[in-house]
Amino acid sequence: MTPAIVVEGLVKRFGATTALAGVDLSVPEGSVLGLLGPNGAGKTTVVRTLATLLQPDEGRVEVVGLDVVRDAAQVRAAIGLTGQYAAVDEYLTGAENLEMVGRLYRLGRREARSRAAELLERFDLVGAASRPAKTYSGGMRRRLDIAASLIARPRVLFLDEPTTGLDPRSRLGMWEFIADLADGGTTILLTTQYLEEADRLADSMVVIDRGRVIARGTGDELKAQVGGQRLELTVGRGPDVALVRDRLRPLAAGEAQVDEQTRRISMPVSGGTDALAEALRRLEGSGVEVLDVGLRRPDLDDVFLTLTGRGTEEAESPDAAEQAGREPATTAGGAR
Amino acid sequence: MSALSAVVADSATITRRNLIKVKRVPDLIVFATLSPIMFVLLFRYVFGGAIDVPGDVSYAEFLLPGIFAQTIVLGSTTTGASLAEDLQKGLIDRFRSLPMSRAAVLIGRTVADLGLNAISIVVMALTGLVVGWRINSSVPEAIGGFLVLLLFAYAISWLMAVVGLLVRTPEVVNNASFMVIFPLTFVANTFVPLESFPSVLQTFAEWNPVSAVVQAARDLFGNSVAGAPAPDAWSLQHPVVYTLLWTVGFLAVFVPLAVRLYSRTSTR
Numbered sequence: 386m387t388p389a390i391v392v393e394g395l396v397k398r399f400g401a402t403t404a405l406a407g408v409d410l411s412v413p414e415g416s417v418l419g420l421l422g423p424n425g426a427g428k429t430t431v432v433r434t435l436a437t438l439l440q441p442d443e444g445r446v447e448v449v450g451l452d453v454v455r456d457a458a459q460v461r462a463a464i465g466l467t468g469q470y471a472a473v474d475e476y477l478t479g480a481e482n483l484e485m486v487g488r489l490y491r492l493g494r495r496e497a498r499s500r501a502a503e504l505l506e507r508f509d510l511v512g513a514a515s516r517p518a519k520t521y522s523g524g525m526r527r528r529l530d531i532a533a534s535l536i537a538r539p540r541v542l543f544l545d546e547p548t549t550g551l552d553p554r555s556r557l558g559m560w561e562f563i564a565d566l567a568d569g570g571t572t573i574l575l576t577t578q579y580l581e582e583a584d585r586l587a588d589s590m591v592v593i594d595r596g597r598v599i600a601r602g603t604g605d606e607l608k609a610q611v612g613g614q615r616l617e618l619t620v621g622r623g624p625d626v627a628l629v630r631d632r633l634r635p636l637a638a639g640e641a642q643v644d645e646q647t648r649r650i651s652m653p654v655s656g657g658t659d660a661l662a663e664a665l666r667r668l669e670g671s672g673v674e675v676l677d678v679g680l681r682r683p684d685l686d687d688v689f690l691t692l693t694g695r696g697t698e699e700a701e702s703p704d705a706a707e708q709a710g711r712e713p714a715t716t717a718g719g720a721r
Numbered sequence: 722m723s724a725l726s727a728v729v730a731d732s733a734t735i736t737r738r739n740l741i742k743v744k745r746v747p748d749l750i751v752f753a754t755l756s757p758i759m760f761v762l763l764f765r766y767v768f769g770g771a772i773d774v775p776g777d778v779s780y781a782e783f784l785l786p787g788i789f790a791q792t793i794v795l796g797s798t799t800t801g802a803s804l805a806e807d808l809q810k811g812l813i814d815r816f817r818s819l820p821m822s823r824a825a826v827l828i829g830r831t832v833a834d835l836g837l838n839a840i841s842i843v844v845m846a847l848t849g850l851v852v853g854w855r856i857n858s859s860v861p862e863a864i865g866g867f868l869v870l871l872l873f874a875y876a877i878s879w880l881m882a883v884v885g886l887l888v889r890t891p892e893v894v895n896n897a898s899f900m901v902i903f904p905l906t907f908v909a910n911t912f913v914p915l916e917s918f919p920s921v922l923q924t925f926a927e928w929n930p931v932s933a934v935v936q937a938a939r940d941l942f943g944n945s946v947a948g949a950p951a952p953d954a955w956s957l958q959h960p961v962v963y964t965l966l967w968t969v970g971f972l973a974v975f976v977p978l979a980v981r982l983y984s985r986t987s988t989r
Contacts, residue, residue, distance in 0.1 A: 485734055
């Protein structure tokens, strides 16, 4: 299949900071790519470059076969963008927002209106269609924002952290919408911090950190890299946590992490519940009080730990700009 | 669609969007009309008795063109603050990702603000008529007077668009503009005759475009001081030409600059 999105050797610098240090991506037409990474990894910078909002410093960036710099106008006609913050006009009603965006996509008046009605229906906003968006909940705004990006039936859709900040129910609803779109043949690039989300929606995933791709593959392939399940246990007061780790070491299928503060141990294991039973047997009679123990599937944090040796929490990248982008700018800044 | 008709259509869409906000937030229109009324009454009755205008013209007639000019120049600062707000809320990002004209968001903004300014000037004129201001010229001249005022304010709007896109925080845009607008509108013939200024300030005031706008409006409304000494400066002898020169100059510089900034700017 022809790729709908091609990124080769994309480099983007903001002043002295290198936000993207050579990113390669290829997304086949009609498929969904999950772009994973912690805050500040460069996800948003990739999306913004693809959506023609930023110009690449180096590399080739093409959407539906068109160069994002040279053919920017045509690229814009083929894409839909939903940023991290719902970019809807608060004073316009839901219907007015959609019609405005439809008109700006060059739909005729009548078509803009009928598409708006269709999308309000589909995104469950009919009841709120004639209320100003100011009165919408976070989830409703997000749905309206996505509806706006779909109004001209884009071939390629960019969703930047579509579920961040949503409550669990809205998140599930959003997942259904995205899955429906994907079934309808729209090529989607979505960024997320959650492996579970990418796992559920994406055909393939790319993990980036500090502006570089550190892993790619399907969800199963990534999890295989992390190595099966993880055994986690928290111990009460008593012997040193390190001592407990030493007792369990023979069970570990990889490096064990120990948090002295919370007295928690986490290690990859193979063998599932057998490993769990064995671990408890090994601690019997050692005087160790086990407060909590369990097996869990690996998540993005584990992928990170395995790939970078750091958790997502500490994966602060030099691209502090992306972090700053999460807050409304309160100080004067250079034009980006 | 040709490039030009695309610009027009997109700008109309954005203008409509901006005017809907005016409709939904009545405070905007209330304050856009109340503050000019307040200015007219304040200057007419508080300072009116203390300020001597030369020749045989009432202070109300001298004052109103000055108030018109100051209020609509202040009104133009809305352009900067509104763009900064759109930028902050991510709307500019959305617009920039759409296949729309690069100038449309700015044209739609400045045109909507021109509309608001037109409303305030009508309100001020009506208030002025109540407190003793009169138009002593022909209808075409009077229309010319309003047009010169609005055109100049429109050009200032584009300057404010540049400020808004650079400063990016609505509150800061407001403060920054007042820093510039107040000296410009006060060190002028707006409220007091130029003869009352010390000489350095007087020279500045004579060449200050705001003075020319005010002078042009006074001439065109027939509010000029009969029997007052003729102005020395060329700028005030030919206020309409001088004002139009500034207007064209502002537009020639700030329209392309604003469009360029818009095309590169984005949230954060």
